[in-house]
Amino acid sequence: MDESIDETLKQGADTVELVTQTAIELGMTYGPKLLLALFVLVIGFWVIGILLRGVDRALDSAKVDATLTRFLHSIISVVLKLLLIVVFASMIGVETASLIAMLGAAGLAIGLALQGSLANFAGGVLILLFKPFKAGDIIESQGYLGRVREIQIFNTILLTLDNQRVIIPNSLLSNGCVTNLFCEETRRVDVTFGISYEDDITKVKKLLHDLISSDERVLKDPAFEIYVSAHADSSINILTRCWVKSEDYWPMHFGLIEKVKFAFDENDITIPFPQRDVHLHQAN
Template sequence: MLDFENIAGTIYELSIKYGLKILLAIVTLIIGLWIIKALMGAIRRNMEKRNVDATLRTFLSSLLTMLLKIMLVISVISMVGVEMTSFVAILAAAGLAVGMALSGTLQNFAGGVMIVLFKPFKVGDVIDAQGYVGVVKDIQIFNTVLKTPDNKTIIIPNGGLSTGSLTNFSTESTRRVDFTFGIGYGDDIDKAKSVILSVINTDSRIFKDPEPFIAVSELGDSSVNLVVRVWAEASDYWGIFFDTTEKMKKAFDKEGISIPFPQRDVHIYNEK
């Protein structure tokens, strides 16, 4: 038979012995998390006032937040009455297994450190990496957050970013805009070049130096292809690309210059 009085007494004694500690630990955890949030907010504002690099600012913020939360959890565990020497021993024993399981995470952390140190890109840059193109919104300790042109959020592990190849479109302040326009074999090449140049000269965003480059690049199957290369501010790249493409079509139509497109002749034979 179970002695319910002894069981109840034991539960009461344990509640008296540990209940207050557990309650105090919970209160400490809640207050500690609030203090960490307020402290990190103050630190971020201070770094912004001191004009700390945005890349370093976001990385340090996430790193400090993680370290402070780990210290808080250890403090709460010790308040409950768990022997810290035993806890540390268990943590050390599990460290190897956890480290092997989280080898990718450790690689991402190391990648984050490499990104902050060598700065292949920074917050606000437009990059092409791991098959994604977007603006760098945040560099965290394990991941980098991109915002794509169609407003998608992409999270890329730092390990791949630090070891793989990437294209940074924001490193230089200027960019070259390339076009290819096809004209018919019966059209006048010199006239087409003149029309192209006149369209380019109407856009003040396009640099005069280096001067625009126009040349025949290929004798295609159905068209003579002209390559056009102009220089402009990096921020004007897409505006110039779309505007010039539209203007060129209208100018060719006005000047009677044809834009060939592939055609297919279908011959039908009647079987007798």
């Protein structure tokens, strides 16, 4: 009985000694690598923090949109940290070739599955970076006219003039035609008025000249213009062109139409409507 216990204790002591020896060997072999890898990991995170702060300052100096700045900050942070973790794993002896291949395959699969979203993301980056329009601008695109409420990474939100919300994918805006109606300080107001063939063109042009020149919203430079633009089916068309500040465009446009109607009525100038003369010939 005593001999059995002694044998068991001896086997246990041998096992502890073997484990201890193995641990010491592993520590001697991998300890320096692990310590060095941990040191590189800590320094790497510190360097990444410095780089991200530098990127933020550069984007802020370039006046990049805050939404794009935050998104680029996150993307750069994730990419750099993944690279650092791969380096760390390689330093401690982990086989990284298969890991990189797996990450590449996963990235390719995700890219193919989200190619539409990635196109919208790329469009959003281009819009926020080059700023063809900004929040608050009135634009026309994809058959919609409205004020830009918000530019997101994947979509742009418009509020139409009758206050409907329209969400347009950024890929369509970045690759399609966009009209920014009031991005410039001034705009030209073009309005055409029809008069009858019996009316005095010189009198009408003088009347229009007096109406436009008396309006304080009309800019002196460039000077406004009045032309006979067409001999239409039922009217002589008079085209007026005047320059105003962008915020005065619609008030001037609609106000001029109203003023001209009152002035034409007071001066017995006819605003014709489409008509057709029918001649009947009696057969012999």
